[in-house]
Amino acid sequence: MAFQIDGLSLIEKRMVNEQALLADLVDAINAWMEGGRGRSLSGLARRTGVAYSTIRRIAQNESVPHPYTALAISEVVMATHPRLEFLKKHFPTIGNLMEECYPTKLELEPNGEAVQKYLRMEPHNRIFNIAATVRGTNRRAIQSLCGQVGLDALDQMLDEGILIELSEGTIKYTNDSWTHSNIEEALSQVRHSTQHFDKNLIGTxxxxxxxxxxxxxxxxxxxxxxxxxxxxxxxxxxxNDEASVGDIHFFCDLMYSLYDRSEWAPQEERNS
Structure with missing residues (x-):
């Protein structure tokens, strides 16, 4: 959840305790860094739009951040509930407004809803599909396929617990495989697959x-x-045969339908 803020109207002119703000932000940054392999201050700078030098000084407990900077960092390094408490403590106007206006959205997002959110995005969709296999994938493969934007998308899904990164570096979905049970979601996936299709492989x-x-x-x-x-x-x-499992990922979409359902529908349905 994010708030768009114009001006300083929602940000208190005076911090209750600047050192307490800095300490809480440093703790949150350290926890975020330790929460996933490949996380770095430079990566945090890219995702927040804050200069690396500023991020580094804050992380080293050397500089109290500007309110906008603190808010930007908190969006990346904190989950919803910890961020709400952080805002209520250091920016009570924003925190209380967040709690008041979005009370039904402050529960942890169901995993299924978060998955669907990322399946509608690229390169998240491509990365998720590759990770949601028996063998999974890794950062090197994702960078080779999608570049830095792919690694940033990966970190977003890791942060929300959609994907997991094992100690040896394997990245997987929480299940070995997955299927769509919703028609609209399945059709959306087919549309994404048309983007993933490599025409250069035709004939091979x-x-x-x-x-x-x-x-x-x-x-x-x-x-x-x-x-x-x-x-x-x-x-x-x-x-799913253990003897077939390997390192090459593929996708396959299959669609079949009649053009005119009235040609097949039962008589009572056609008359309704």
């Missing part, structure tokens, strides 16, 4: 693309559905 074993239409007898429609289901079962069996 690394990619395949097909679009087909047809018109067949009504009694043959179940056979089409059965072909689709068989492919899904066969692919799931292959990728």
């Amino acid at each position: 074993v690394g990619a395949s693309l097909m679009h087909a239409t047809g018109s067949i007898k009504r009694e043959k429609i179940p056979e089409v559905k059965e072909l689709v289901l068989k492919f899904i079962k066969d692919l799931s069996a292959l990728k």
Whole structure:
């Protein structure tokens, strides 16, 4: 949750205790740094838009931050509830407003909702899909695929507990695999997959693309559905076979539908 602030109207002119503010911010920065591999002051500077030299002086307990700087840092290094307490303590006008205006949003975000938030974003979607496999991924692979923006996206998902980073450096989703149960979310994923598709792999074993239409007898429609289901079962069996698990990540989207549901719908549905 973030607040857009114009001017200094919501920021107290006088700090209750500047040294207490600095101490709490230093503790939060240290906890954030220790909470995930690859976190650094330079990374914090990039994510907050605060100069690295300023971040370094604050982290070394050498400089009391400007209110805007403290707010920017708190958005990155603190979860919702600790940040609320931090704001209520040092910036009570903002903290109390946050608590008053958003009381229903201050509970920890359900993991499922957070996942859906990041699945709508890039390169978060690509990184999540690669991590949500049996083998997972690592920072070097993400940097190679997505660059620094990919590492920043990774840190965001690690911060919210969407992905986890194991001691040996493997990055994984909290489950080994995942599926969509919501139609709109599944269709959204298909749209993302069209962006991920590498046309240069056409003609190799690394990619395949097909679009087909047809018109067949009504009694043959179940056979089409059965072909689709068989492919899904066969692919799931292959990728979940321990003997098949490896380091090469892939994606596959399969879509089948009638153009006109009234051609198939039961008579009572067509008459409704």
